[in-house]
Amino acid sequence: MEQNMGKAANKQADLNAQNSLRFERKFIYKNTRAEDLIQTEILTNPFCFKEVYHRRSINNIYFDDHDLTFYKQNVSGDGEREKYRLRWYNDVFSEIISPTFEIKKKIGEVGDKYSFRMKDTQFSLKNSGLKEIQNALQQIMKDQNNLILATKLKSTQPAIFNSYERRYFLSSCKNYRITIDYNMCFYNPNTYNFTSSKITSDDIVLEFKYALPQDTQSREVSQHFSARLSKNSKYVTGVETVYY
Numbered sequence: 001m002e003q004n005m006g007k008a009a010n011k012q013a014d015l016n017a018q019n020s021l022r023f024e025r026k027f028i029y030k031n032t033r034a035e036d037l038i039q040t041e042i043l044t045n046p047f048c049f050k051e052v053y054h055r056r057s058i059n060n061i062y063f064d065d066h067d068l069t070f071y072k073q074n075v076s077g078d079g080e081r082e083k084y085r086l087r088w089y090n091d092v093f094s095e096i097i098s099p100t101f102e103i104k105k106k107i108g109e110v111g112d113k114y115s116f117r118m119k120d121t122q123f124s125l126k127n128s129g130l131k132e133i134q135n136a137l138q139q140i141m142k143d144q145n146n147l148i149l150a151t152k153l154k155s156t157q158p159a160i161f162n163s164y165e166r167r168y169f170l171s172s173c174k175n176y177r178i179t180i181d182y183n184m185c186f187y188n189p190n191t192y193n194f195t196s197s198k199i200t201s202d203d204i205v206l207e208f209k210y211a212l213p214q215d216t217q218s219r220e221v222s223q224h225f226s227a228r229l230s231k232n233s234k235y236v237t238g239v240e241t242v243y244y
Contacts, residue, residue: 021110023215025208027227034182034204038167041206042180045224048172058181059093059163061086061189062235063156071159071239081106083235084156086137093163093185094125094195101137101149110212116141116149130158130189160238161187161194175214176221181205186238199241205232 029037042049063084064070073081083106088099101116118140123133134153141150164184170177182204188197206225210218222229 021112021212023110023210023212023218025222026230026232027206027208027225028230028232029204029206029227030202032204034167034180037204037206038180041225042169042178045221047176047221049169049178050172051167052170053168055165055167056089057091057163058166059088059090060161061158062160062162062238063153064159065156068159068239071236074233074236079108084152096123096125101153116146125194158189160235160242161189162234162238171221175210176218177209179207179209181207186241188242197242201241205234
């Protein structure tokens with residue numbers, strides 16, 4: 001009896017782990033407008049996508065070590081790789097309000113994400129130095145007994161600033177999500193005045209997201225996208241745009 005219960009518990013744990021993994025398929029569109037893309041390829045999809053959230057401005061600080069290890073892992077297509085970023089939602093990029101520190105993990109073609117929310121935390125990139133902000137973030141993590149995360153952050157430094165606008169869509173079956181990212185900007189955080197390093201991109205990134213069990217039917221959704229599947233990473237794009 002106990003053995004059977006143990007097997008059932010392990011099976012459920014495996015299912016929970018599997019359901020937390022998801023695909024994030026990316027398609028890059030050039031020379032088009034976000035609204036045109038939404039009207040012609042999302043709202044006309046047979047899976048009946050509807051907009052489910054208001055438009056948001058997303059801001060990120062991507063962290064890496066001195067050797068840009070995360071960048072190199074992504075470019076080389078390592079089977080297991082990570083990406084560290086601080087994310088916040090605000091139309092004013094320089095004002096960091098209630099950010100979330102995220103570790104994104106990629107295992108083969110699927111990924112998972114660990115999020116550490118810092119509610120009521122606020123910084124200004126105009127009034128505080130990057131080292132000061134990073135030290136404060138580490139202290140918040142320590143205060144909340146997340147010593148592992150604080151140690152991980154300590155071994156990195158800001159590598160890229162990035163911002164863009166996003167719109168969200170959900171299929172009628174609730175199994176598939178699409179986000180549209182546009183008006184992308186990249187900054188070099190290591191310049192005296194980071195705003196002077198701003199570089200914009202007209203590319204639009206369509207991200208098609210779904211859990212592992214929905215992979216088979218996903219092809220019925222994506223075959224209606226006119227762009228090709230891409231290995232696009234905003235972090236990789238940012239590094240190559242700003243530094244190379």
